[in-house]
Amino acid sequence: MTTANQPDQQTNPTQPEFGLKRPDQVKIAPPAGERVPPGQFVAKTFPVLTYGDTPEVDLSAWRMRVWGSVHNEIELDWAQFCALPWVELNADFHCVTQWSSLDQTWEGVWVADLLELAGVDPTARHIMAHCFGDYTTNVPLDLALSEGLLAHKQNGAEIGKDHGWPLRLIIPSRYGWKSAKWVNGIELMSEDAPGFWEQRGYNNNADPWQEERFWPELTR
Secondary structure, X not given: OOOOOOOOOOOXXXXXXXXXXXXXXXXXXXXXXXXXXXXOEEOOOOOOOOOOOOOOOOOOOOEEEEEEOEOOOEXXXXXXXXXXXXXXXEEEEEOOOOEEEEEEEEXXXXXXXXXXXXXXXXXXXXXXXXXXXXXXEEEEHHHHHHHOEEEEEEOOEEOOHHHOOOOEEEOOOOOHHHOOOOEEEEXXXXXXXXXXXXXXXXXXXXXXXXXXXXXXXXXX
């Protein structure tokens, strides 16, 4: 999902915005096997779900920045980023809008390898992924270090523009909006802060196995 401007100060804090599914719109899904979280339907394709327009990214001007609670802020161009060790990750993908796509193969750079270049400050506890279009999403640092991948390829081919080319953050154990498209920066933070969708009705933790889709006050 991409981005929008910061929320209006007059927004009702208990109403999802921008066409989000409300709790009463969630469909009942039959059990689909031990690999599929509750409430999910297995998709035969990999749907495109984005808020806003697909950005036009110029690789010659592209930069990946790491800043915040680090020892050294860094900024890499595309060639420097590609010089980092590349790995392959096979994982299932679960979207908050109730579809799951199994056996997705991603190729890219571990978040941990990128952050090692900057040196993580001991006070850091969370990351905020920043993307083209000002989209953001927050992830616990330990989760980003253990499973986060900055992916350039999906199933053997470069990620499509609508899916986040040239780089998408992949966090397999969380709903798909945490796997931010068009990522170009990682900010390390000592305190947690909500990202774009987390400010607009989606759950901060986003564990699909617990069906953490919405703010708790929206599901009471």
